[in-house]
Structures are given as structure tokens and as C-alpha cells.
Amino acid sequence: MPGAAGRGGDIRKRAEWVKAVALDAGFDVCRITGPDDLDVARADLAHYIDAGYHGTMAWMPETQARRGDPRILWPDVRSIIMLGMNYGPESDPRDNLTRPEIGNISVYARHRDYHDVIKGKLKEIAQKFAARTNAEVKVFVDTAPVMEKPLAAKAGLGWQGKHTNLVSRDYGSWLFLGSIFTAADLAVDPPERDHCGSCRACLDACPTGAFPAPYQIDARRCVSYLTIEHKGPIDWEIRPLIGNRIYGCDDCLAACPWNKFAEVAREQKLRAREDLGAPPLTDLLGLDDARFRTLFSGSPVKRIGRNRFIRNCLIAAGNSGEAALAELCRPLLSDEAAEVRGMAIWALRRLGRLTDDDKARAQGEPDDYVRQEWKKAGLLP
Structure with missing residues (x-):
């Protein structure tokens, strides 16, 4: 022994x-x-x-x-x-969610x-x-x-x-x-028990109802999944619920009462970049690929690529109610990426800035998805 x-x-x-x-x-x-x-x-x-x-x-x-x-x-x-x-x-x-003119990054x-x-x-x-x-x-x-x-x-x-x-x-x-x-044997620690109790603050905080039940999540309705992992268009019914969240969502995390015990992270390598705390949509909607890569160098945002990111920014613009953003959305109707063109249509429609003058552009659109956006906007039969 x-x-x-x-x-x-x-x-x-x-x-x-x-x-x-x-x-x-x-x-x-x-x-x-x-x-x-x-x-x-x-x-x-x-x-x-x-x-x-x-x-x-x-x-x-x-x-x-x-x-x-x-x-x-x-x-x-x-x-x-x-x-x-x-x-x-x-x-x-x-x-940040009370400031529609900015993009909220997780x-x-x-x-x-x-x-x-x-x-x-x-x-x-x-x-x-x-x-x-x-x-x-x-x-x-x-x-x-x-x-x-x-x-x-x-x-x-x-x-x-x-x-x-x-x-x-x-x-x-x-x-x-x-x-x-x-491959080494080590002394193991005891597990932590669940301390959630009857609290459901995180579930109630979700803007899109992505929790079918406690301890279950449906990624198809989760803003983090939709703005980061999901390629292509986002369902019409969910777009208005996304608000100005342009990369991820912290709502369920931030609602947790246990956060009151959390200290602010001070370690240098994890200090948040000030320029990503509340970036104005006016600075983001005009990003081309080169400027997108430069801005998000070293950031996880870079991994989703410029097109998906601009798609997200257009949703935020459409939800903003800021008519001035329409001037930045309109040039994106001619963007090379179909996912960007389609979301520009939606954003301009939400901002009330599509007119009959846009019918010619709609009729010349070659992409099926973008044509569907024009149809929903009422400019194609």
C-alpha cells in the first residue's frame, strides 16, 4: 500500500x-x-x-x-x-443597444x-x-x-x-x-453544482427567442450564430429583432446575476480595443475588403469576411431609423456580393428610401436571391 x-x-x-x-x-x-x-x-x-x-x-x-x-x-x-x-x-x-447609430460587437x-x-x-x-x-x-x-x-x-x-x-x-x-x-494521471477536482435555481434572466433576455427550453439553444434563432456562422441571407422575421448587433450577442450572458461577482479583465493581452467598443455605422458601411482587413487585423471579426460583416451592418442600418444612413446604404445596391446587395435593398426599404426609380435596377438584377428581395420590396412583380 x-x-x-x-x-x-x-x-x-x-x-x-x-x-x-x-x-x-x-x-x-x-x-x-x-x-x-x-x-x-x-x-x-x-x-x-x-x-x-x-x-x-x-x-x-x-x-x-x-x-x-x-x-x-x-x-x-x-x-x-x-x-x-x-x-x-x-x-x-x-x-450599446440604445444607440442605433452604432454597431454593437460582442x-x-x-x-x-x-x-x-x-x-x-x-x-x-x-x-x-x-x-x-x-x-x-x-x-x-x-x-x-x-x-x-x-x-x-x-x-x-x-x-x-x-x-x-x-x-x-x-x-x-x-x-x-x-x-x-x-496521458498523465492527475488528481481530479469535484464538479460544480448548478446554482441557477428558478432564475430565467438569461432566457428572457434573448431578443429572438433562441431558447426552446432552459439549457437548450436553437442556433438557427441565435444572433451570435446568425451574424457569425450563418452565410447568406437572414430570415426576414428575425432581421428586425437583431437591432444593431453586428457581430455576436451578449444579452443572455450580460443578464446573468452572477456577473455581479465578476471582476473587469485587466490583463494586457485581453484589454478591449477602444475603437471596437461602439463603432459608428457611418464608419463601417463603406468598408471595402482591404479596409475591413486592416480595421479588424488580429480580431476574430476578420474571420467572417467583409461581405458577411457588411450584411450585418446593413441590418443594423435598417433597424436604426436613421435616415441619414440611407446615403451609405444606397451605393451597396451595386456591390459585387449578392448578400450585400440583397440586404441593402432591405435596409433602404426599412428606412423608406426605395422609390419607383429603383425599378430599372431591380429588373436588371441577375441573382435569384436579390430578385426575391426586390420582389418583397414591391419593385418586381
Whole structure:
């Protein structure tokens, strides 16, 4: 039995050591779990996909098996180190929603791309851990088929709230997550229990009704999915509900009462860019591809491309009620991208700036989707 006791001490020492290294590297919290006991999370994932809630994210069913079982993703994994980095904002991001002349960008995207920040730090920790233990390691940040939120809850970082995001008693809903898989045995931490109780603030805050039930989300109605992942046009019924949200949506996160315990993120690499806090739509609607790439260099916004971003800005313009924005929307009727031309029609119609003089342009439109927008605007039969 001395050997077993010694081994127990060793796995605890390893765990405490890696947690200390994680905090030194800039993470705010680090806990450890194992790759087993994910039956409930797997069932939830299966329901999400079977119900079609994943929308056009085809990679979700394609990676379902690996996502639902860390051992399929990497058969040698024995412990999973889950890490969280606070990105709490200085003020409530919903304040921007009362200013229709600006575009509201989700809090996480106002920083340098967190994938780059976190992955670099994870690699640094993993390399030190591998050198110390001679154990294999793999690092993952968001883009890999890893169920980060269930694993984070299982490790005790927080719990999955009714909005399906992780909630922490110390950081509210504002944690970036990353993971290090290792073939080493480590002492695991207890899971965090659910503290949502009867609260439904996050569910009621959703502008589009994207929660069919607590702890379930339908991406097809989620503003974050629609403005970031979804290509092409957005359904007419949902466009007015998007308001001025041009990249993502923080409403359900910001509504969480646990945010009152969250500190503002002060770490230099995660400090929000001031120019992305409340950018005027007048500065955004005229962006060509080159200027879009320059403005959003190093930002996650850059990944959706100029056309999708301008599509989102046109929705915001149409919802603004600001007639002056029509002058910036009108040139986009001639844009090379059909998704931009189509949304320019919608925006100008909402602003009351389409006239019979636009019929000639409508009649010459070659794209079927854009022609449908002209028809809905009443300028094509």
C-alpha cells in the first residue's frame, strides 16, 4: 500500500504544480477532470443535433462522436486540465443597444483574437508540464471537437447555465476556456453544482427567442450564430429583432446575476480595443475588403469576411431609423456580393428610401436571391 499512497501524493503534487503554472501564465482559474462520465453531455449533444438546432454548422454532426468522447478524440488521454481566463467587460454591453447609430460587437470580439492569446499560453504550460512529467500532451481552444463547457463544469470551473454557457461564481458568464489533454494521471477536482435555481434572466433576455427550453439553444434563432456562422441571407422575421448587433450577442450572458461577482479583465493581452467598443455605422458601411482587413487585423471579426460583416451592418442600418444612413446604404445596391446587395435593398426599404426609380435596377438584377428581395420590396412583380 505504500506505493499506492505515494502515487496518490504524486498525482496531487502534479495537479497543484500545473495549477500554479497556469495562474502564473495569466489564467484566472484552473481545475482538472477526467475523460469519463460524460453520458449526460453526450445525450444533450445528440438531442441538439437531432433537433436540427445546429443549423448549417455541418461539422457538429460530422464530429459528434469525437466531441462526445475525449477518448475517441485521443485514446491516450487520462486527465484533462481545464483553464479559464476572465474577460469581464468594464460596463454592461447592452448599453450599446440604445444607440442605433452604432454597431454593437460582442465583448469577446473587442479584444485580440482569444484563440491566439489562449493557445499560446496553453502551449507554454503544456511544454513545461511535458518536460516535468515526460507525459504526452495536446492543447485545444474552441475550434477542436471538445465539449469545453461540460468538461469545465465537470472540473469545477462553474456550471452550464440555462443559456448553455458556463457560469462561474467568481467570474459570472465571462470566461474564455481552453484545455490541455494529457496521458498523465492527475488528481481530479469535484464538479460544480448548478446554482441557477428558478432564475430565467438569461432566457428572457434573448431578443429572438433562441431558447426552446432552459439549457437548450436553437442556433438557427441565435444572433451570435446568425451574424457569425450563418452565410447568406437572414430570415426576414428575425432581421428586425437583431437591432444593431453586428457581430455576436451578449444579452443572455450580460443578464446573468452572477456577473455581479465578476471582476473587469485587466490583463494586457485581453484589454478591449477602444475603437471596437461602439463603432459608428457611418464608419463601417463603406468598408471595402482591404479596409475591413486592416480595421479588424488580429480580431476574430476578420474571420467572417467583409461581405458577411457588411450584411450585418446593413441590418443594423435598417433597424436604426436613421435616415441619414440611407446615403451609405444606397451605393451597396451595386456591390459585387449578392448578400450585400440583397440586404441593402432591405435596409433602404426599412428606412423608406426605395422609390419607383429603383425599378430599372431591380429588373436588371441577375441573382435569384436579390430578385426575391426586390420582389418583397414591391419593385418586381
